[in-house]
Amino acid sequence: MTATDRPSNRPFRVETIDYATGVDDLRAVREPVFVQEQQVPLALEWDELDPLCVHVIARDAAGAPIGTGRLTPEHKIGRMAVLPDWRGRGVGDGLLLALIAEAERRHWPELHLHAQVSAVGFYVKHGFVPVGDRFMEAGIEHQTMRRQLGGPTAIDTRDAAVAIACAVIAGTRRELSIYSRALDPGLFDAPEVLDALRRLGTRRQRVDVRILLQDADAPQRAHAPLIALAQRLPSVFGFREANDPADRGYASAFIVNDGSGYYFRTLGNRFDGEGAVDAGGRARQLADTFQPVWERSRIVTEYRVLGV
Structure with missing residues (x-):
């Protein structure tokens, strides 16, 4: 999971997207970031959970996809990715806030995620706290993090x-x-x-x-x-x-x-x-x-x- 955390001067919007009809737009972000840039095997990037998830996508002013994220049925945030030209412009914040809002709308009590270690500070800023030891996932060091919704985090x-x-x-x-x-x-x-x-x-x-x-x-x-x-x-x-x-x-x-x-x-x-x-x-x-x-x-x- 990768993310960014600085404000943008370029307009973009974040919206939910249907997986069946929007998979090509999701692919346009996830594969360049995870498969090409981070060398995650293609077979690991797309899984059986994707059709069951709530997906959000960030688009630029022209409607082109620039960022993605998803919520799994297990109340886990994942597949947070932003294209290189848009990093540091607040897109990651927008995606994460949209996923949190969607989870709150569904009255979920808690969210968790596996953050790439380089992105831990980004999630900390949004109230997620580390749980347990770091571990390797798809060849990248990760940290489990969680945040309580509708109340304080223990x-x-x-x-x-x-x-x-x-x-x-x-x-x-x-x-x-x-x-x-x-x-x-x-x-x-x-x-x-x-x-x-x-x-x-x-x-x-x-x-x-x-x-x-x-x-x-x-x-x-x-x-x-x-x-x-x-x-x-x-x-x-x-x-x-x-x-x-x-x-x-x-x-x-x-x-x-x-x-x-x-x-x-x-x-x-x-x-x-x-x-x-x-x-x-x-x-x-x-x-x-x-x-x-x-x-x-x-x-x-x-x-x-x-x-x-």
Whole structure:
């Protein structure tokens, strides 16, 4: 499965397509991408599931096929492909969103997929989290991923925690709020999370990242890499430490953006929790929890003077 994730300035549309009458259009994308480019055997590319699947196709302004995707009866997304000239133009996003919308229309509780490892970040952005170990499929390394529909996705591993944190960071418009005891080793020092925060902090659009800690000394002693990143971007990152006893006793932790994304852990010292990229109500609730504690907490001035 291959996909893209940057916006397009060229018009295209995504629609469902009947397999029986549209197989030639599907072939015009899938065979150049999978068979010719990725060397997947033709016999493996077309299978007995194809006639049973829901297929979507992306077309350019002239109606020519430029991308494909499908939903299998097992609630699996597959055969996501975009022609080379259209990659990086948002076609993959359009295909994936159309498949998710179709699954929601059918009231499916969950979707899963086998993502090529090179495309994992794309699916993470859309709320999919990794499950299990990587594996080889048609000679290409893949990762199983899943996303809950109509509710939060359960997070139960470090890899899933890193994925949902990156998705919430990527979905930030102008403000990201993090409530953590001590910058959660294993999560906020993960290279993927740091990269996501770096990309957010260096966007042209003004962004505020507010990080509320219960123990500001521990990350400082541990030389947490997020502190060093924040020192390079002092106009973006702000730290405060809770000093009210009730706030310091808060057992949970979360990250929430000003869109509809969040990752919440009932026990802040564990990765287990739940997350979503499209749960506006829950995200607003967590933001409302964060705000008064932020306002009454002290500014962590000592982070400003550390060497970088």
